[in-house]
Amino acid sequence: MSDVDVAVIGAGIAGLTAATRLKTGGAALQVFEASTRAGGPVSTARTKDYLYERGPSTVRATPELLDIARKLGIEVQYAESLRPYVVRRGQLLPIPPRLRDLLSGRLMPRRALLEVLAEPFRRGPSRPSTVKEFVAARFGKTAANELADLMTLGIYGTTADRIGFEAAFPALAELLQEHGSLTRGLWAKRREGGAVRAGILSTPKGLQALTDRLAEELGSDLHFDHRLRTIVPDQDGYQLGFENGTSFSARNLIFTGRPASLAEAINRPSLSRLVLHASPTPQCIAVFAVRDPAATERWQSFGFLAPSNERLPIMGCLFPSQIFSGRAPVGTLLMTCFLAERLHNADSAQVDKEVVPILQGLLQTREPFETLEIIRYPEGIPTYDRRHTDRVRLLRNALSDLPGFHLAGAAYDGVSFGAAAASGAAAAEMALQRL
Numbered sequence: 206m207s208d209v210d211v212a213v214i215g216a217g218i219a220g221l222t223a224a225t226r227l228k229t230g231g232a233a234l235q236v237f238e239a240s241t242r243a244g245g246p247v248s249t250a251r252t253k254d255y256l257y258e259r260g261p262s263t264v265r266a267t268p269e270l271l272d273i274a275r276k277l278g279i280e281v282q283y284a285e286s287l288r289p290y291v292v293r294r295g296q297l298l299p300i301p302p303r304l305r306d307l308l309s310g311r312l313m314p315r316r317a318l319l320e321v322l323a324e325p326f327r328r329g330p331s332r333p334s335t336v337k338e339f340v341a342a343r344f345g346k347t348a349a350n351e352l353a354d355l356m357t358l359g360i361y362g363t364t365a366d367r368i369g370f371e372a373a374f375p376a377l378a379e380l381l382q383e384h385g386s387l388t389r390g391l392w393a394k395r396r397e398g399g400a401v402r403a404g405i406l407s408t409p410k411g412l413q414a415l416t417d418r419l420a421e422e423l424g425s426d427l428h429f430d431h432r433l434r435t436i437v438p439d440q441d442g443y444q445l446g447f448e449n450g451t452s453f454s455a456r457n458l459i460f461t462g463r464p465a466s467l468a469e470a471i472n473r474p475s476l477s478r479l480v481l482h483a484s485p486t487p488q489c490i491a492v493f494a495v496r497d498p499a500a501t502e503r504w505q506s507f508g509f510l511a512p513s514n515e516r517l518p519i520m521g522c523l524f525p526s527q528i529f530s531g532r533a534p535v536g537t538l539l540m541t542c543f544l545a546e547r548l549h550n551a552d553s554a555q556v557d558k559e560v561v562p563i564l565q566g567l568l569q570t571r572e573p574f575e576t577l578e579i580i581r582y583p584e585g586i587p588t589y590d591r592r593h594t595d596r597v598r599l600l601r602n603a604l605s606d607l608p609g610f611h612l613a614g615a616a617y618d619g620v621s622f623g624a625a626a627a628s629g630a631a632a633a634e635m636a637l638q639r640l
């Protein structure tokens with residue numbers, strides 16, 4: 206006899222969403238988390254003066270997240286509607302671009318505009334392509350070199366040459382296939398009324414209040430310090446062995462960890478081969494504050510992205526104090542900056558030396574910066590490279606003979622927080638159908 210109906214491995218947003226859905230569906234479940242806390246990279250810092258996110262901070266208000274907030278009575282805070290900027294030759298330009306920035310060639314060389322306008326008459330790309338190859342095939346090489354990174358830096362935390370177009374932008378890939386041109390496809394979508402993009406959501410106490418509340422809801426069904434080490438299928442379901450020496454059995458299993466951790470736990474050589482190339486993109490965030498009322502007034506913005514050809518020590522910065530109210534004292538600009546890979550192991554003094562003068566130049570301020578924290582994520586964000594979609598399909602195929610075994614979360618079904626929650630909810634529905 207198995208101990209429970211469903212075991213959920215991992216208490217990030219995917220595992221927490223799956224577990225909450227299973228619980229309301231009446232399933233007997235247990236959640237096992239390797240670390241000592243829930244939420245994965247979600248972590249809100251609260252100091253006397255500041256409230257900032259150490260991990261995800263700009264999260265789309267998807268139906269799953271709004272549903273969770275409503276059911277658990279969590280107060281939602283919406284972001285201000287602000288525009289982002291892009292760094293071009295050492296200056297910040299707004300996106301979408303102003304006509305004068307386009308015509309003056311400040312955004313990109315003027316000749317590239319004609320190449321961009323020719324998109325409906327182009328062919329390709331030949332699949333599968335990286336995002337950079339896709340932009341080159343549709344909008345020309347100059348646009349690809351200068352601006353393709355804008356599509357990936359803010360979501361995947363890396364450059365456009367490392368991310369697969371079909372894996373990262375399935376809806377755009379479908380539109381291109383249907384209409385033969387992205388411009389035509391987007392126009393058609395607009396005529397139909399288009400999809401309304403969900404706003405950005407948090408809570409007045411930050412995002413961690415959401416994951417903490419979900420964990421609280423699970424109570425004693427959530428076990429920390431339980432790293433899954435072995436999965437042995439038997440006729441009743443799955444025997445699970447944990448690093449701390451405990452074991453457990455469940456009829457169904459929802460696994461939300463990374464593929465490498467799965468391959469280690471289950472004795473299937475075909476899986477080990479599949480996960481060989483699935484290494485994540487590490488991330489490193491530096492949080493700064495500057496007291497400068499004029500700069501705070503001037504940069505009423507979401508933040509900015511810095512394409513790789515600018516060769517800056519940062520990939521981009523968010524301005525949490527502008528995006529959400531109540532995050533910093535009035536007149537102080539709070540910044541969470543994603544550092545370029547070469548600074549991931551640098552100490553605080555080196556980060557200050559390389560990054561602060563750049564930020565002062567971009568934001569046109571001479572005021573001193575305070576470095577609040579530097580946070581490193583070696584496990585970072587899953588890399589949705591060219592082979593991601595195929596790899597996940599093959600992984601799921603390789604597990605298809607295991608009844609009630611589900612993969613969920615950002616490593617498989619979309620890297621955003623909302624996509625991970627949706628993936629967890631979908632896995633829970635499948636498990637419930639089987640009970």
Ligand SMILES: Cc1cc2nc3c(=O)[nH]c(=O)nc-3n(C[C@H](O)[C@H](O)[C@H](O)COP(=O)(O)OP(=O)(O)OC[C@H]3O[C@@H](n4cnc5c(N)ncnc54)[C@H](O)[C@@H]3O)c2cc1C
Nearest residue numbers: 215217218219239245261262263433462614615621622625
């Ligand atoms: C620095 C950073 C910034 C981000 N910013 C944003 C943002 O602004 N907006 C956005 O939408 N997304 C953002 N993301 C992405 C988003 O936060 C994640 O994709 C999402 O939180 C992943 O949720 P998950 O539950 O799938 O995985 P995780 O949160 O990684 O959860 C998986 C859990 O499983 C546990 N686990 C793994 N293996 C085992 C095992 N063998 N046994 C037991 N437990 C195990 C892990 O400890 C972890 O807690 C960001 C990510 C990072 C790293």
